[in-house]
Amino acid sequence: MTAIILKDEALVSRLRRGLLDWYDAHGRALAWRQGARDAYRVWLSEVMLQQTTVPHAAPYYEKFLTLWPTVRDLAAAEDGRVMAEWAGLGYYARARRLLECARVVVRDYDGIFPANEADLLKLPGFGPYTAAAVAAIAFDLPANVVDGNIERIMTRLYAIDTPLPAAKSDIRLAAAQWVLPERAGDWPQALMDMATLICRPKSPVCDQCPLAVACLALERGAPERFPVKLAKLPKPRRYGVVFVMLTGEGVVVERRADKGLLGGMLGLPHTEWVPSSSPDVSGEVARNALARFRDGGGNSITKDAPSVGDDAPTPPPQAGEDQWVVAGSYEHVFTHFALTQEVWVRRLSDEETASMLRANNAWQILPLSEKALPTVFAKALKLKDQTVTPDLFRSNV
């Protein structure tokens, strides 16, 4: 428990004004800051920006606003369309909760976001940060907005050396000292811009910082040491095979279960992602997966797949198995594990396609021109494009 040293109010007041002056002169002209403040736009941008960089989120924000200009438009959208538009942005639970929240706002609030932090906090996908940010930025309420940027500023300002996340309560207390009703919406944005442009994680530019005279970390000589974080556990590696089944109309994809990794997204059928490549993922594991696809169960492949090393009976080779082309393999790093995946490609006849779709009701055909897949699967199609011979695309094989 770090004791927060209360700064004298006159100093806080002066520094606060200095940071707002800096923001007026140097704040970023981001798309969601243009025009009148609109709770829907503020909320949309905040959700997209969770754990996501501004350059990555910006084009998605523009596209969503074009497709669904109001919360009512979004609430009326098809689930699959929203998920497809989110593809590539990551943390897909955000998209499911975004849609759920839009529908709650329309149903319970007549399409108008509640203008108080407590009610915002109850909405799907709203946590302490987003509720405070929307309250402040959309409704100009003096909420205590604390995100990773503001955590960095506060741990440096007060030299809080308790490792995160244990330091969060102290950080909140520190940040709360700076909140005032005057320019309540600009304040957190000024802090976040300053944290991004000046109080950066690495090589902070302290000689440009409006708060430098009060910064204990700077005074002690190592501001980049803050915030202190607990060491991360090593990231395990897993292995799998992904199947690119080409048809006359596109590629076979499955709608994934709503919960868990890539929940609610379209994906390519794939084997279980096993912790070891031994004895042979691209042999027995792949063969078992293909057998399940033939018999149905393509949407539960991770649930009842035998793990590598089990002496589950190897099914007889399928007819046409030799038509698979191994396009290569690639790596994809998720939050909590790294995946090495081999890409198997083959052309399905119309009969096989019909049979596969009958057996696996979560499967459908996605035109190759559509960009609806999470990056982990988009990479497989890209690898296919780079390596597979054109004759696989012919309509009759």
Add this chain to the structure above:
DNA sequence: GATACGTGGCC
């Protein structure tokens, strides 16, 4: 409190 949950850029 610990863990699950994506992706891309940077050094």
Add this chain to the structure above:
DNA sequence: TGGCCAAGTAT
């Protein structure tokens, strides 16, 4: 090149 980092939330 592998680890770190980015406007967190849900369980």
